[in-house]
Amino acid sequence: MIPAEFDYVAPQSLDEALQALAQGGEDAKILAGGHSLIPLMKLRMSQPSLLVDLRQLQDLKSVNADNGQIRLGAMVTHHRVATGNFGLASAAAATIADQQVRNMGTIGGTLAHGDPASDMPAVLLALEGSVVIRGSSGEREVAANDLFEDFLTTAVGEGEILTEVRFPRLEGYGYGYEKFNRRQEDWAMVAVSALVKKAADGTCEDVRIGLTHMGSVPLRATAAEQALRGQPLTAESIASAASHAAEGTEPPADLNASQDYKRHLARVLTRRALTTASE
């Protein structure tokens, strides 16, 4: 399968890239690792007139993990996230597709693509992280909560580039990541990110639960979080909280999983992820 024709540039600087995007107009697309975009182009589901390849922008490949805040350039690959010792983010990145895909796919690319079935959006949501977006008029930071607007639609606007991903290290939190799919390379039918902070008396001081593929955007399982906060971290209280994990969700059904089955998966995976995060 061959993509439709397009023009291609690989700028040397972010300013040049923004300029190229502006000149390319609405049919210009940014190319990061290409592992979502190129398959779509081969299927002719995406036909950009211009690709602006960010591969030469070394600043976008930097990793900074000082002061409890992790800052990853948008072009940092899933492999580097998986092996970077970043807790939940690393655990989730290690499950993305396969090694070859993790060697090319990037954290900025997957977040800007905004596929609700992909792993990192709900992880960033649970971590209460953010992204930096650069446009011709400057830079802005957008919280994960405001980034994902709809299926494959994010707050990254036309002519803008997602440049950096930020999230706190969350010392003192345990984490768990559970994904259910039929084959290792597949997208998640459902995945659950859990972060748990245990108080000195063994109760749950804080909990955050991110849901993947339970809606057109990544979601927080707020009812389950509320049910567990302040409770002892016992198998019973975790199971009871997890039973609320699918409340209020309208997951997209597909050939693999009906809505009811996805809600079932969300409850089971939440219980497992919370259990791991509480250990």
Add this chain to the structure above:
Amino acid sequence: MAGSVRVTMTVNGAQQSAEVEPRLLLVHFLRETLGLTGTHVGCDTSNCGACTVHLNGEAIKSCTLLAAQADGAEITTIEGMGQEGALHPLQEAFWEHHGLQCGYCTPGMIMASADLLERNPKPNEEEVREALAGNLCRCTGYHNIVKAVLAASEAS
């Protein structure tokens, strides 16, 4: 629109340069422009791994990469792994342990395995299976492939 781009890359130690369409995939550059047909096109959808080559030392799927993205890179294909009479330890091990039947997936299996052994020279069986999750074989059931990779890791 759609002019051409000049790409220059080192392929198996030799510098190669060509004027190509931006939409040319790396796998077609290797097979058709350079005549290196050891890299196979299997599924053409980044699932099967038959097209696996190394880009700057890391295994990637060349059906999901534009040749233009590899400009300036070092590429290694199965042809760069060993020669007749002086096979790479992985090639020896796949032969010795019969890690193939039809052989279509074998170049990709070897390139993915080489990436694993570079990162983890002494993997256990589970790590081998995990590292080859992106490579499909429809003949062997994987047992002899895994045996071959483990044998190569012990031989090196």
